[in-house]
Amino acid sequence: MPDKGNEQNGSSVAKWMLAHRGEPGFGDALKSLLSYACAEWFRASLGAQLPPEVALSRIVLADLPDYPVGAWLEHPEDHCDEIARFCEAVKTGLPLTGVAAEIPDELDLRGVVCPGNAVRSRLVMSGYPRGRVLKISLDEGSPVENVPGALVADGCSIVSREKKDGFWEICVVKPPDK
Numbered sequence: 001m002p003d004k005g006n007e008q009n010g011s012s013v014a015k016w017m018l019a020h021r022g023e024p025g026f027g028d029a030l031k032s033l034l035s036y037a038c039a040e041w042f043r044a045s046l047g048a049q050l051p052p053e054v055a056l057s058r059i060v061l062a063d064l065p066d067y068p069v070g071a072w073l074e075h076p077e078d079h080c081d082e083i084a085r086f087c088e089a090v091k092t093g094l095p096l097t098g099v100a101a102e103i104p105d106e107l108d109l110r111g112v113v114c115p116g117n118a119v120r121s122r123l124v125m126s127g128y129p130r131g132r133v134l135k136i137s138l139d140e141g142s143p144v145e146n147v148p149g150a151l152v153a154d155g156c157s158i159v160s161r162e163k164k165d166g167f168w169e170i171c172v173v174k175p176p177d178k
Helices: 012-020 026-046 052-062 069-074 076-091 116-126 142-153
Strands: 106-108 133-139 157-163 167-173
Touching: 012 026, 012 076, 026 052, 026 069, 026 076, 052 069, 052 116, 069 076, 069 116, 106 116, 116 133, 116 142, 133 142, 142 157, 142 167
Parallel strands: 106 133
Antiparallel strands: 133 167, 157 167
């Protein structure tokens, strides 16, 4: 929650957050807000018109150190200040750098603890192109058990699982539209 002394308190985003924090669905509303901010970031910076879920997927895949959107979305209520600053920066012309023109085909979730790895993989796959395979690197243990199950529950297919040196690589695909 933004601190009363925070410079973001005057922003419309921060005011909305203060007014609605604690309401049912607040976390989901923050996720939607962030996905629309990502879509606007692509539009304003690159002229690309992306649906919000695709823009969010691309930003999470880019794993930008200054904007750890994937981490914010694991517990969005805990990152209100960062989300508000990001949304305001996008509105004022934040340049989009560090995002590849091509959609990456790998997502490294090693070191991301459960359920964050499932959250991020689901976010990425929600905006990932249908029929295209995504390689996801996961730690041993519960991540390699939980993440594939979450993706299958969302309608994705696990194409392969391969044990690598100290981690697992799974290949996932969203089925093409019928």
